[in-house]
Amino acid sequence: MDAVKRTRLDPAQRRAQLIDLGARMLAERPLEQISVEDIADQAGVSRGLLFHYFASKSEFHLAIVRHSSEQMLQRTEPSESDDPMLTLRSVLASYVDYVTENRNTYVSLLRGTASGDPQMREVFEQTRDIMAKRTLDQLPKIGLTRTPQVELAVRGWIAFVEEATISWLRAPAITREELIDLTVQSLPALALAAVGFDAGPDLGLLQSN
Amino acid sequence: MDAVKRTRLDPAQRRAQLIDLGARMLAERPLEQISVEDIADQAGVSRGLLFHYFASKSEFHLAIVRHSSEQMLQRTEPSESDDPMLTLRSVLASYVDYVTENRNTYVSLLRGTASGDPQMREVFEQTRDIMAKRTLDQLPKIGLTRTPQVELAVRGWIAFVEEATISWLRAPAITREELIDLTVQSLPALALAAVGFDAGPDLGLLQSN
Structure with missing residues (x-):
């Protein structure tokens, strides 16, 4: 120093x-x-x-928290690609790796005292808004129309990815690849649920798995 | 008084x-x-x-927060029913109604200063653990085996439901029924994603919707 x-x-x-x-x-x-x-x-x-x-x-x-959030957003910026599912995979791999590399920072910010501070929370909410907007921008490429249900599902999906990643870091029972698979597949799955596709009856298919 | x-x-x-x-x-x-x-x-x-x-x-x-959490868990206790999807719907309807009736309380606890307090957070985490356990107990009834992926998906689903409900209360762009539909359908959808069912290719089906 x-x-x-x-x-x-x-x-x-x-x-x-x-x-x-x-x-x-x-x-x-x-x-x-x-x-x-x-x-x-x-x-x-x-x-x-x-x-x-x-x-x-x-x-x-607050400036430190803004800096960390911007860093995460930069790392997870979607690159232009012809295959929207590949773009999604690359974003989620970057997210999982960023959170893993910065686990103390990231988890202590999102699940620590900072999460109770109104100004900090505003930064986290703005960060989630940007992630939601980026995701919504990709959806037409996989044939999905933006509806209020889909918008809500995407906001919920951000929370899903955050929680799954933080839980995984605390007790990693699956591999990094498996976690990325789960977070990638969960987006079209939730988007399908949001447009009213009923997965219930198809679950019988899985009993042999 | x-x-x-x-x-x-x-x-x-x-x-x-x-x-x-x-x-x-x-x-x-x-x-x-x-x-x-x-x-x-x-x-x-x-x-x-x-x-x-x-x-x-x-x-x-802390005692107030414990009391509120127990109240919510009581309201959303699954009733025994032959149809696990009906049980799920009834649990989620109770959850959405509880959060709506107690919106100030619930949102201020989960998204307020309390969320930054380690002991309070422990109460919220224990509450989510109970919700996750109850959900996991229902899954065999719809033909799903408990795997580490499914467990992670269920934890993420709890966060999904919480976030979708709170976002909906802030800006209710869909009806209560539509929100309940979304949260109900999202569980089998996420469970399917967790067992490796690839929803991606099927999205083409939805382009006509």
């Missing part, structure tokens, strides 16, 4: 550096234990200077 | 009364704004007596 201490940075770089240090620290401890003093120390700046960039501790924490 | 003030209650009744008053108050304001003084006033007991039943404000809040 000595090298960092001596570096002169312009304000935008300094701000980004402080947020980045905070985000890294988040992998090791919950947000509420990240103090402004620790970050100032690591960055080689005074506590006063840190408050020049962030008016309060909670504003700094 | 005057009638209540004068009533002599045995300790178990008094404890239940205090929790019940707290749970009712929860419909009007978030948990963190429920003060011990208000409850003591309404029950006609001294603040000191309230602390005789609950060692701290947070212990009192």
